[in-house]
Amino acid sequence: MKVSKRAIRLKLYYGESFNMTNATLTETQLRSELGDFNSIICFRALITGLEEALGEKAALISAIAAGRIRGKNLVAELGLAGQKPALEEATAAMSQALGKEGTRLCIIDKIEATDSGYRVYCRETVCSAGEPQGSSRTLSFTLGAVQGALETMMGQRLRGTQVESVLRGGQYDVIELNLR
């Protein structure tokens, strides 16, 4: 059976709840009236609420860990686990799954190889959205998702840190992933 790009996108978006054999369906909504997207306002409230209850550090660790699982599962669904694709291909796959055509977590413009790993250039990340300029907020779920995805694709253990932020004068939210 030939599976359309749209079907792959829907599979990525809806995960196991979307049946590939129903690829002809135009949309599968998890909610009948509201559709499948919710506001960044609620996402931010979830993060700030966790920070309030657990402390910033524990909330950050939890959000990164959740993101890593999401990234790993996403890559497995894409069939790219351990495939070590070229970085252009990895960028395209992640952009499609996480960007405008996917779940809209962020836009990934570029992934570069560095001496010790990778550098990922992200825009419009959900983690930085709505924050005032100069805010000290760092990427959490987004960082984890990018890290988990690259770790699974490349079969490497990486440690991610944010090295540039759109909130602090950068053009991108830049994630550096170093081998550990």
Added chain:
Amino acid sequence: MINSEKLGHILQNFVAGLSEIQGAAIVTPDGLSLSSALPPGMDEERVAAMSAAMLSLGERIGSELSRGSIERVLIEGEQGYSILMDCGQDALLLVLAHKSAKQGILQLEIKRIVAELKLIFN
């Protein structure tokens, strides 16, 4: 760069040194595993994230409830102990010990390995 082979060697010696110690892991403060010697069936990455979150939650409790700085987090279960210790800015240690472990000996062994790890990370 941290020598993961050396970390692994230290952990293996630590776990092998006392029969009541069932496993151990060295984890970054943001919840990534650096080295581990865990019982079969435990997910290294999940253990790492849980350990870092638990220790930072302990620190939060220490601060919010005016308990001062936290030396360790100890979880006592029916089957044994899970102990979390800070090893400086870059790592923390998780130790899993059997219920029969003598607390004094266990604490001494942990103190010894933490001192060794602090030398590496500092």
